[in-house]
Amino acid sequence: MHAYRAEDHWLLVTEGLAGHDGAELTLRVAPDELAAAPPAVPWPFQVLVFLANSAVSSGRGFAEDARLDNDASFNGDQAATARCLVFVADRALTTPGGDPESGSGAGVTFIQAVPVTADELETAGEKGTAAVTGPLAQDNPLLVARLYR
Numbered sequence: 001m002h003a004y005r006a007e008d009h010w011l012l013v014t015e016g017l018a019g020h021d022g023a024e025l026t027l028r029v030a031p032d033e034l035a036a037a038p039p040a041v042p043w044p045f046q047v048l049v050f051l052a053n054s055a056v057s058s059g060r061g062f063a064e065d066a067r068l069d070n071d072a073s074f075n076g077d078q079a080a081t082a083r084c085l086v087f088v089a090d091r092a093l094t095t096p097g098g099d100p101e102s103g104s105g106a107g108v109t110f111i112q113a114v115p116v117t118a119d120e121l122e123t124a125g126e127k128g129t130a131a132v133t134g135p136l137a138q139d140n141p142l143l144v145a146r147l148y149r
Contacts, residue, residue, distance in 0.1 A: 001048055009144045010034060011093070012044055013110070014052050023061045023109040025051055026090045028144040033075075043075040044145065047085075051113060062111050064089045065129045067121055073147065074115065080147035082115035086129045092142055114143045 004011040006028075014025045029044045051068075055061045066087040073080040090110035116124065120132045137143060 001045065001052075009142065010044075012048055013093075014048055017052055017055055017061060018108045020056060020059070020061060023063065023111045025055075025062060026093060026110050026112045028112065028142050030144050030146065033145060033147065047074055047113065062087045062113070064111060066111075067124055067129070069118075069121060075147060077147075081117050081149055082120075082145070082147045084116050084118055084121040085113045086116050086121065086124050086132060087111050087113055088129060088133050088143065112143060115145045115147055117149065 002013045002015060004013070008030070010029045010031065012027045012029065018024050025048055027044050027048055033044065034042050051062065064087060068085040068087075070083050070085070073083050088111070090112035093110045093112075114133060114136070116132055116136075120136075124132045133143060140146070
């Protein structure tokens with residue numbers, strides 16, 4: 001896994017999953033989410049490691065519009081409302097020769113994990129992921145993870 005500092009967030013990217021299914025996972029995290037993390041390994045890293053292990057052990061990766069229900073908070077704080085994930089093409093990240101519309105580049109697709117609330121997950125299941133991520137992206141175009149909303 002790699003962590004890259006952007007202007008207003010950290011970009012976390014898996015390495016090696018593309019060899020299994022052609023997709024790497026990304027997660028964008030605000031610096032305050034990492035600073036407030038009490039465990040030795042902050043929650044964003046734990047989530048990506050869990051997802052990567054799940055993808056490898058099941059033989060199935062994550063694709064755009066996938067959803068993951070979760071009943072516990074990612075960071076251990078019961079006040080955190082975003083406890084589920086939806087997956088979207090990371091259109092801000094491509095490799096040379098890639099296509100920003102699909103989030104793919106040079107044979108690699110970047111799929112972004114986006115924390116959402118249980119209600120948002122239900123909406124995504126009924127109306128599609130874009131029904132949730134579209135409104136979120138109006139104030140947060142890169143869909144930087146926010147567990148408290």
